[in-house]
Amino acid sequence: MKLTVENRSLIGKKVKSLRKEMKVPAVIYGKHLDKNIHVTLDKNAFLKIHHEAWKSKPIDLISDDSSIKEMVLIHDIQVDPVTNYVLHVDFVWIKKGEKVHTTVDLVFEGISPVEKDKLWNIQRVKYTLEIVALPKDLPKEIVVDLTLIKTTHDVLHVADIVVPKWVEILDDPKQTIATVSATSEEEIEEDEVSAVDSIEETPAAK
Secondary structure: OEEEEEEOOOOHHHHHHHHOOOEEEEEEEOOOOOOOEEEEEEHHHHHHHHHHHOOOOOEEEEEOOOOOEEEEEEEEEEEOOOOOOEEEEEEEEOOOOOOEEEEEEEEEEOOOHHHOOOOEEEEEOOOEEEEEEOHHHOOOEEEEEHHHOOOOOOOEEHHHOOOOOOOEEOOOOOOEEEEEEEOOHHHHHHHHHHHHHHHHOOOOOO
16 A cells, blocks of 8 residues: 655654644654654545554655655654544555564454353453564554353464464463453443433334
8 A cells, every 4th residue: 555755854843733734743663764754644645544444554655746755664753642634654664575563453253152140241351463574564453353262261362363374473372362251230221221211212112
């Protein structure tokens, strides 16, 4: 995926003027670069590509004058806590054909059999994994199948996560991903209240 950028000379507090033009200041850094590269992004274009790439999909940053042509990963995003406006983006430069160390989100799917009687909950303990892979092989996310937890004694560990052979997980295989915990009385009462409210709102009950 590609994102058009512009060279940026404004730095420091002067970048506020860029944000008024719906542009986002960004910087590219990396061990193979002689110096950091300061660029400007179109806000809407970046938000669209960020939704698809997040932190694990390579992005080709290209300027109209061809002075910038770099493959990067999104490393960090600064967001205004009040307006939710993207203030700044950090990119890390990567080299085609060279493995990359990055963080990938875990996505939990499926319903464990132990949850069906509402006496037990699945407690998610870990939400990301550290991985290494070639840029083209980096997954956007890694799926965790909760149906593998079949009894109240089952625990999912990093070692249980299945990834393609070209992806290496760096986390300790013994680390816990998800476990089972008893449902609290408060949660059971909330479920019962919700069920009663639902019945009272049906036309038949009225």
